[in-house]
Amino acid sequence: MKKLPLFLKHYCKNLAQRLILYFFFILLLIPFHENAGQSxxxxxSGRVVDEQEAPLQAIVSIHELGKSVIPNENGxxxxxxxxxGNYHVHVTHIGFKSFSKTIHILNGDFFLEVGLVESEILLNSMTVEANPFKNGPLEQSQTILILDRDFIQKNNGGxxxxxIEKLPGISTINTGVGISKxxxxxxxxxxxxxxDRGIKQEGQQWGAxxxxxxxxxxxxRVEIIKGPASLIYGSDGMAGVINIxxxxxxQNGEIEGHYSGMYRSNNDMISHSIFVDGNQDDFVFRARFTAQDFSDYRVPAQNFIYxxxxxxxxxxxxxxxxxxxxHFSFTGGxxxxxxxxxxxxxxxxxxAGIFAGAVGIPNSYNLRHxxxxxxxxxxxxxxxxYKVIWNNNIQFGKFWMELDLGYQRNQRKEFSFPHTQGVGPNNFGNLALSLNLDVLTANLRLNQQHGENGQSILGFNLQHSLxxxxxxxxxxxxxxxxxxGIFYFREQRLSENLVWNGGIRADGAAHDIEEHLQPIYVRFQPTGEFDQRNPDIKRNFLNMSGSTGLSWVIKENLNVKFNIGSAYRIPTPxxxxxxxxxxxxxxxxxxxSELLAERxxxxxxxxxxxxxxxxxSFSPFFGYFDNFIYLAPAPRFSPLPGSSLLWEYRQNNAIFTGGEIMMxxxxxKGLNLSIGAEYVHNLNLDTGxxxxxxxxxxxxxxxxxxxxxxxxxxxxxxxxxxxxxxAAQNRVDRNxxxxxxxxxxEAGLGWDLQIWENSLQLQLSGQNLTNAIYFNHLSRYRLLNLPExxxxxxxxxxxxxxxR
Known part of the structure; x- marks a missing residue:
């Protein structure tokens, strides 16, 4: 804390005091409400059956409590x-569409009869509800993709x-094998x-x-919201949100363990993950440890041109x-x-190692094995x-309060040889760059059900980054x-088959960026002089956003969703x-330093x-962006060693349009065909x-x-x-x-192997089976003409x- 300004020390101290007070306040309220409701x-209770009234042993869950049970043999x-109070119940079973319903327990016991409709389509049979709406995908007006653990395991690429990139509309930017976004x-x-668990993941996500x-x-469980989601989630939800x-x-008294292992031949990756999950007298706990090791990966080429x-x-x-x-994680509560x-x-x-030719100028010497x-x-x-996340979901009469508090520390270190960057003896050795980001996050949401016809959410978000x-x-x-920011969201069921939702949000932000003076070297020796890389910058932002949409079940099997919204994004440091x-x-x-907020x-x-x-499913979209921020090459070369052209952050108006098709x-019986297609068309309206x-x-x-x-x-x-x-990507920007x-x-097979009382899940698969030489347009190594x-x-x- 010695290097912090006095006002920041004071702020952090006050913030810590407030968080501690909030913690004690919540801890005091919890037993009070528990005791108050004991009398x-x-x-x-209920029964789950199929269309022929045969009982089903499905998974029945109460969203707010995180509880689930499996019906007996009679359903x-x-x-x-x-x-x-109000509870949201959802029921899932393999081979059937999911069922969701909000129930109201007021003056007596409640009996729920659930009839599941058979479906041989996997994606149409799942429900997740990782979002704060506490409703199913049918009620939401945006395009949503839902994944479960089986999908993640089957498609785990390291x-x-x-x-998740096998879903239409989802791609990845890769740097080698272990780095992707x-x-x-x-x-x-x-x-x-x-x-992640209700807290916005904060790292150095601005870098490819x-x-x-x-x-x-x-x-x-994963829920992917495609389209503007700033209303609920804030500035960075402009293009979409991925909820984990x-x-x-x-259930009480149940304890399970799990081991997952994986081997990938291309880079000799070996992965091990051990997991324990249990509940003992309403004390819940989880623990996981994961280890992955991989070697240099193989490409179907013996040379490249740079x-x-x-x-x-x-x-x-x-x-x-x-x-x-x-990696590790531990949860208790x-x-x-x-x-x-x-x-x-x-x-x-x-x-993770970085390809030897990716820093500085590639040459035969530094590429030798x-x-x-x-x-x-x-x-x-x-x-x-590292993350510490405190999740709370507490009932207050007709309201459910969700309080998520989190602390994150992201530390990124890049190591390089100083002489390749024109730097001689220095105090950091081979440490080229170290970025240390500390983030405190607080999210508060109050959810109220309005009978059978809708719900409302009042929410507040706060984040401090250093x-x-x-x-x-x-x-x-x-x-x-x-x-x-603060927001209000309202959902109203206008009729049995028509649901409307909408909301408004106000946000504010302040950036305080320090001046930086960089030492100047001549012939690898410091001169004692400094170059001002950036001055002191102080910027404040205030924005409003909103959205509205409809979900209309035209017929029993046909659902139409339409959503319009105005989102924003605050320029990053x-x-x-x-x-x-x-x-x-x-x-x-x-x-x-003069950039404006995107709209x-x-x-x-x-x-x-x-x-x-x-x-x-067919999902077209269109977006007009005012003051879209992007990097563009400048008409001059960089004066710094180890670089070529100078690239500048600019702002222009732009449009994004396209769509996805999934079938x-x-x-x-047992044979399924799946087809997914995606297309994105964008245009810089100022440059054409x-x-x-x-x-x-x-x-x-x-x-x-x-x-x-x-x-x-x-x-x-x-x-x-x-x-x-x-397809070939011929629509590219300058340079x-x-x-x-x-x-x-890709091809493969998987099966469950029954050994004693355990069921082992195994999968054998092959990727790029023809050993094709191809280039991923979003790969960072594409700039070096390196294939995938x-x-x-x-x-x-x-x-x-x-x-147990």
Missing amino acids: ISFSL FFEFQDLKP TFANA PVIRGMSFNRIMIN DHGLEIDPFDVD APAAFK AGFLLPIFENRLKNTAGKER VQKKWGYSTLTVSGFNQQ DGDHRNIDIPRQDNQH NQHRGFEFLLPNFQSIMG IELASNGVHHGNFRHEIGN SYQADLNLALSKKKLYV QLAIT LPLPLTPPFSTLTGLEYKIPKFSNSIENLYLFVESRWA ERITEGFQIW QGRNISFSINIPIGI
Whole structure:
């Protein structure tokens, strides 16, 4: 705290005091409300059947309490000791559409009869509700994709972002193998918000080479909102939101363990993850530890061309692209009839090598094999992301209060040789850049049900960020930011088949960015003089946003959703004050302290036809962006070593339009066809050129065959084949490379192996089976003319362990 200004010390001290007071206030209220309601409690019981009135042993959950039960063999279930109030119940079962209903327990016990409708379409049968609306996807007016743990496990590519890119409208920006970040409808970075357990994930997401620090094994349920979501989530929800939520708590007295392992042949990746989940007398706990190690990855090429030079790729492996990861998480808390309160502590630790030609100028010498494909040499990056998250969901009469408090520390270190950057002896050794970001977050939401006809949410968000840097290079200055907002959301059921929603939000933010003076070196020796990379910058912002939409069930199987909204995004400190070589992007980037806040006007339509054997979804969108912020090449070269052109942050008006199509067809019993297509078209209205990093038109076609009972020991056998086709991307910005189209193939099989009382889940699959040479337009190594990974064979195993 010695380097902080006095007013910041005072602020942090007061903030800490307030948070402590809030903690004690909540802790005092919880037992009070528990005791107050002990004399009045009721039960929720019911029966789950199919269309022929046959009982089903589905999963019945109460969203607010995080509780779930499985009905008995006759389909009956029961929740006991419930306080009077409103509860949202959802029911899921494999092979059936999900069921959601808000019930009101006031003066007596409640009985619920649930009839599930059969469906052979997987995506149409799930419900997640990671968002704060407490309603199902049918009531929401935006395009939403829902994933469960089985989908994440089946498509685990080593990172969380790679696991979700098989959905239409979702792409990834990759730097090698272990570093990736999601793209929604052609937009990424600070235009997409990632919420982990209710808290906005904050790191260095402005960088294309900065991956998403999420353990891919520690993800149970995901909800992806495509389109403007600033109303509920704030500034960074302009393009969409990815909500990551934990699974429902175990039942009292139940404790389970789980082991997941994976091997990938292309880079010899070995992954292990151990998980324990339990509930003992309403004390809930979870713990996970994950370890991943991988070596230099293989490409189907022996050389590449950079800056007119033909350079070698020894043994078809990119030198220094190995890495290792160690992640952990622990959750403990209580689950009572008034709700629940949990505390989660997690850590993400990654060390990843950067291709030797990615920092400085590639040459044959630094590309030569060093004798160890698992060695992590310089240049490399070390990333740590630690989080403490306190989640509370508490009943106050007719209201449910959600309070999420979080602290994050994101530390990113980049190591490089000083002499390659024109720097001599210094106090930091090989530490080129260290960015340390501390973030405090508080989210408060009050949810009230208005009978059967709707609900309302009043919410408040507050976030304080403090960034400090070290190292012999400079890219981003020290800064502190305070952002906060308040919103009101209302949902109203106008008729049985028509739901309206809308809301308004006000936000404010303040950036305080410090001046930075960079030492000047001549012939690798410091001169004692300094270059001002950026001055002191103080900027304040105030914005309003809003949205409204309709969800109309025209017929039983046809749902139309329409949403319009105005979203905003506050310029980040990197956009306002950067001035240095960003090696992940191979360029010198410079900010603009005069940037204004972005404003968008977006419309989103979704048509969904859902039948027993067919699901079709069409989602066109259009957005006009006022003062869209982007990086563009300047007409001059950078004066800094190790870089070429100078790139500047600019603002222009732009449009984004396009759409996604998704179809699933059950051809015969057990045989399913899936087709997904996506297209993004954007245009800079001032230059008449496309915007950079626009994904090309692509399709993903898959065929899967399932055999529920193959033998006495093998169940749920499935075989699948998929083909990804991407068109050439010829619509590029100035100085952006055109990328040729490609087609790659993937195939595999999976099965459940019954051993004693355990059911082992196994999967064997192959990616890029033809070992095709292709380029991903969003890959950062594309700038070096490096192709993507070659053929890869994956094997995964999941072993549940029933402890009690």
